[in-house]
Amino acid sequence: EAMDLLDLNEEAVSSREVLGLVSSDRLSVWSARLEAEGVPLEEGEVVAAVRCKGSDDEMLEHAIRISNGSSPSALLLECRVSYEEVPPSSLVEFSFHTNDENDSWRLSNVSLPWLVAYRKGKFADWEKRMLNPSCKAEFRRMYEVGPVFTIYDHHMFPSDAQDVNKFQVVDEATGKTVVIPRPVKRLRIWNTDMQEYEEVKATLDGAPEDREKYWIDLKQKLKDAFGDDEFQDMITKPSS
CATH class of the missing domain: 3.10.450 (Nuclear Transport Factor 2; Chain: A,)
Structure with a gap:
């Protein structure tokens, strides 16, 4: 039937x-x-x-x-x-990894047309959070992760259970959990005509071509905005 x-x-x-x-x-x-x-x-x-x-x-x-x-x-x-x-x-x-181990691949929660639309604006969103963090814990963890030039979203690209806490912090002022962007390293989709995978662009629209220079310049911009002492305090882990 x-x-x-x-x-x-x-x-x-x-x-x-x-x-x-x-x-x-x-x-x-x-x-x-x-x-x-x-x-x-x-x-x-x-x-x-x-x-x-x-x-x-x-x-x-x-x-x-x-x-x-x-x-x-x-x-x-x-x-x-x-x-x-x-x-x-x-x-x-x-995949959150750059190697070719098959078990690092996961099925996302987004189809290709919507992914393409979603790449727009996400780099500007990340940069805004770096320049205007909601709390020190958020800034410190985002700074540790480093510059994010590829797609991220914890709803579309969820981490495995053992990794979720690595990309969460608690805002001490409000007690709320803040989710830290985790950049995806690679994307692909199945091509039914060819019966093989094809690569999908992971780089965010608006991401700079010279990534190293951008990160150096942004760190200086952050130091200028917060002041050297405040900047060092924000990136220093509190003693346990």
């Missing part, structure tokens, strides 16, 4: 081609997101890849969950920006 499969415009696809099973490497990248959503793959369950043509002639790849004792179903996950449900292959994958 044919399943109802929709394109990203929520219209019925015009063609479908079963490509085979989704590889274990790709499924391992999806696993953290599936577990967080409360829909992990069960033992013995497999996922089939089905390449479809949308109403706009754009190709997309649906993932179909197949298990014993239940009807096949399309695996759909929410883009947290558009709130649309899309196949996993339509979501960008990310």
